[in-house]
Amino acid sequence: MRAPAVGVLGGGPWGLALAKAAARGPSETWLHSRRAQDDVVAGVRVTRSLAELARCRLLLVAVPSTLARDVARELGEHLDGSHLVVHGIRGLSGAELSTVSRIFREETPARRLGALGGPVQADELAEGRPSAMVVASDFGEVTKAVREALEGEHLQVYASRDLRGLEWASALVGCLSIGVGYAQARADISPGLLAALLSRAADEAAAIVVAAGADEHTFYGLGGYGDLLASMALADRPEVVLGRELARGASLNDARGRARLRVEAIDLVPRIAAFARERGVRADILGTIAAMLDGSVPRADVVSTLFARS
Amino acid sequence: MAREAPIFRFNHERSMLVAATVERVVSNTKDPLHALNDAAYWEIRRLDGARSASGQAELSEWRSLARRLARMSDVERRERLSSLATSYAEDIAGNFDPRVFRASTRILPSLVTGLLAPGALPRHLRDPRGLLSLDALADKVVIQGDTARLAKLAERGTLVFVPTHSSNMDSIVFGFALERSGLPPATYGAGKNLFTNPLLSFFMHNLGAYKVDRRLRFDLYKDCLKTYSCVLLERGYHSLFFPGGTRSRSGAVEAKLKLGLAGTGIESYVRSLRAGAERKVFFVPATINYLITLEAETLIEDYLSEAGKARYIIEDDESTRLSRVVAFVRKLFTMRGSVVIRFGEPLDPFGNSVARDGRSLDRRGRAVxxxxxxxxxxxEVSLDADRDAQYTRELADSLVRGYRANTLVNSTNLVAVACFDHLRKQASRDDLFTVLRLRDQKISRDELAREVLARRDVLRELERRGEVVLSEQIRESSGGDVLAQAMSAFSGYHSAPVIEAHEDGVALRDPKLLYYYQNRLIRHGMGFDVEARGGSPCSASGGAR
Known part of the structure; x- marks a missing residue:
């Protein structure tokens, strides 16, 4: 059987990297982009028409989370029940903390949905350097199709059946990475203390994932803990930059500016902290990060608050 | 229209249905040795210690098969598999006598009325036409929902009715509701134990039931059952499943469904597509709401007892005792709206909504x-067990939402919630068994009426949002009226009064039954919800509210 065509939606670095990875595989690859793409690699066909993109049965969506609903709504006009739609979008939307797959469920006829996650970076994926990522879906058919489309000599794609868990894990890693950047920039936090902080953060996040109706193991896997560990070495990750700048005394606005890319976790942290409170899950670290962001904890006290025992 | 329903061709097609089932089961069995070994293991286990001569004979036959299996050739094994599958399929395929069907659905209700409500008899004698119509049931069995739309869909595909299940009366009452709404009759699988009950077997045999033997636990039998049900759907036999699997023991509306039979919806649809003759399948969730439940006492006892976990089939309950059934039906005929059947929104086998013309709709209402x-x-159109199991799980989620939205609140449920909440306040600990042990607590009539009214108003708000339905009798009534209705419904049927009026208030006589009737509302966040506390009734204790 010929491999189905793969369509990538989103012309940013992440979308481009996915298109390049897919083009290395057996599938015909299409890229939908609103910007002009002059330097697209051979083997990737570029289109500005969603109708044309929808001829591909496997779609990978890589747009900013703020655009997810609009994109889904527009795409929905061109899909039917046969499409497999997999997104690589970190975040949870609205007060009800909707996962991105849920948005696609609401806005499109597609039912076979999935998400990408894990510590893979756009540049290593684009360049074909050895890397690892996770794909999760309630449908084995979806994870299989993604692995067939993307896996290669240098890219390992791990499959999970816990879609909701992966989406929550990715969002939580975004939030906790602010704490990682902060802790790394503080001279009084030793590597051992940082490790303790990460381990506690992982337990906290796993409990939140369970409260959200998913599997705690998912957080302890590559899409959660693995991704969080990567934050320690990803000095450019916007969340890490933000945390570092805050630790160095920058105002939230300045820190935000230095992170360059939009840090969606800033809005997400208090919402997840409130969710944890509502469900009776202890979330001291997220709570402290939230307090750090809204300035309700003096900087001098952040470390003691992070390790406070009640 | 209903007269052309495929069930009326059943006798003509019976042997073909059985043959198709056997053929498919045998060809889908990859490993006959394993299938036969599994069957022999379970049957020897079941029959071990059997006293009856036939049980003994069966047992020795299985033992001898188990001994010979390893030495048999593949051809011999397949022959044996085929003969077993044939006997199971023959056993499953029920009888359907169209003449009896017509007689039973048209005349029986009135006859039952005549016999059980002696006051009506003189009227029927003066005007025997009344005996031949269902009108006597009109205000007793109330049917709600868009039945005209369902009748249209029945012309375009196969309907699968999937109601909630709380009583052995359900299939009979539901059968009447279909007839009365001008919907085609539906075939359904009924526990074989019901066929041994002389009272029910008459209805079962003739309302299009096939037999499900719950004692047979092995895959070969389950395959025969699922395949038979799938073959029926493919041939357009409208069907009735109770996805709860068994009667709700607690009284709560089902939140967890058994998916085996529901999954055959996709399979039969795919097979029709592959055969080049698309035949759509529409799932119709429905709730069957009783003012009082025939078997309430046994069911809640069973739920509360540790033994309830293993005692899957209740062999002896109110439905096997003629006097109780007579008392129940008499009660049913004295109350208005004592059974309300609500048909919910039809769904395709993937859990999508369905347009009037049968097309699938996405959540934004686009036809797909x-x-x-x-x-x-x-x-390519394909069968994919993994994919279809996920679709079926999502269908189940939609059905559960449909049950919740179509739950009808009766005065008995509302008053039970208020009474049980009162009991909880009196208890030393907020623990189910502590509350259940409270005896003869009293509450003033006025206070109880106020509590009832407060809860009714909360439910009215839920109803406004489409999340529940209030019975006509309680929607606009005063708290005192709702209380009076419940008291009149509770009195005279259950072996002890559930609540009783006294000069100085209302005595709460039977906490177990109050618990049973309040459980109907736990999916709406009302009442004492043991399951939400993560406990089975037997482990439930303590815990903060």
Whole structure:
């Protein structure tokens, strides 16, 4: 059987990297982009028409989370029940903390949905350097199709059946990475203390994932803990930059500016902290990060608050 | 229209249905040795210690098969498999006598009325036409929902009715509701134990039931059952499943469904597509709401007892005792709206909503080609067990939402919630068994009426949002009226009064039954919800509110 065509939606670095990875595989690859793409690699066909993109049965969506609903709504006009739609979008939307797959469920006829996650970076994926990522879906058919489309000599794609868990894990890693950047920039936090902080953060996040109706193991896997560990070495990750700048005394606005890319976790942290409170899950670290962001904890006290025992 | 329903061709097609089932089961069995070994293991276990001569004979036959299996050739094994599958399929395929069907659905209700409500008899004698109509049931069995739309869909595909299940009366009452709404009759699988009950077997045999033997636990039997049900759907036999699997023991509306039979909806649809003759399948969730439940006492006892976990089939309950059934039916005929059947929104086998013309709709109301949901990445229509199991789980979620939205609140449920909440306040600990042990607590009539009214108003708000339905009798009534209705419903049927009026208030006589009737509302966040506390009734204790 010929491999189905793969369509990538989103012309940013992440979308481009996915298109390049897919083009290395057996599938015909299409890229939908609103910007002009002059330097697209051979083997990737570029289109500005969603109708044309929808001829591909496997779609990978890589747009900013703020655009997810609009994109889904527009795409929905061109899909039917046969499409497999997999997104690589970190975040949870609205007060009800909707996962991105849920948005696609609401806005499109597609039912076979999935998400990408894990510590893979756009540049290593684009360049074909050895890397690892996770794909999760309630449908084995979806994870299989993604692995067939993307896996290669240098890219390992791990499959999970816990879609909701992966989406929550990715969002939580975004939030906790602010704490990682902060802790790394503080001279009084030793590597051992940082490790303790990460381990506690992982337990906290796993409990939140369970409260959200998913599997705690998912957080302890590559899409959660693995991704969080990567934050320690990803000095450019916007969340890490933000945390570092805050630790160095920058105002939230300045820190935000230095992170360059939009840090969606800033809005997400208090919402997840409130969710944890509502469900009776202890979330001291997220709570402290939230307090750090809204300035309700003096900087001098952040470390003691992070390790406070009640 | 209903007269042309496939069930009326059943006798003509019976041997073909059985043959198709056997053929498919045998050809789908990859490993006959394993299938036969599994069957022999379970049957020897079941029959071990059997006293009856036939049980003994069966047992020795299975033992001898188990001994010979390893030495048999593949051809011999397949022959044996085929003969077993044939006997199971023959056993499953029920009888359907169209003449009896017509007689029972048209005349019986009135006859029952005549016999059980002696006051009506003189009227029927003066005007025997009344005996031949269902009108006597009109205000007793109330039917709600868009039945005209369902009748249209029945012309375009196979309907699968999936109601909530709380009583052995359900299939009979539901059968009447279909007839009365001008909907085609539906075939359904009924526990074989019901066929041994002389009272029910008459209805079971003739309302299109096939037999499900719950004692047979092995895959070969389950395959026969599922395949038979799938073959029926493919041939357009409208069907009735109770996805709860068994009567709700607690009284709560089902939140967890058994998916085996529901999954055959996709399979039969895919097979029809592959045969080039698309035949759509529409799932119709429904709730059957009783003012009082025939078997309430046994069911709640069973739920509360540790033994309830293993005692899957209750052999002896109120439905096997003629006097109780007579008392129940008499009670039913004295109350208005004592049974309300609500049909919910129909769904395709993937859990999508369905347009009037039978097309699948996405959540934004766009029509979507139904077959697209079963196309694989290459665009081919396929059966994919893993994919279809996930669709079926999502269908189940939609059905559960449908049950919740279509739950009808009766005065008995509302008053039970208020009474049980009162009991909880009196208890030393907020623990189910502590509350259940409270005896003869009293509450003033006025206070109880106020509590009832407060809860009714909360439910009225839920109803406004489409999340529940209030019975006509309680929607606009005063708290005192709702209380009076419940007291009159509770009195005279259950072996002890559930609540009783006294000069100085209302005595709460039977906490277990109050618990049973309040459980109907736990899915709406009302009442004492043991399951939400993560406990089975037997482990439930303590815990903060």
């Amino acid at each position: 080609e139904t077959a697209s949901f079963v196309r694989d990445v290459a665009g």
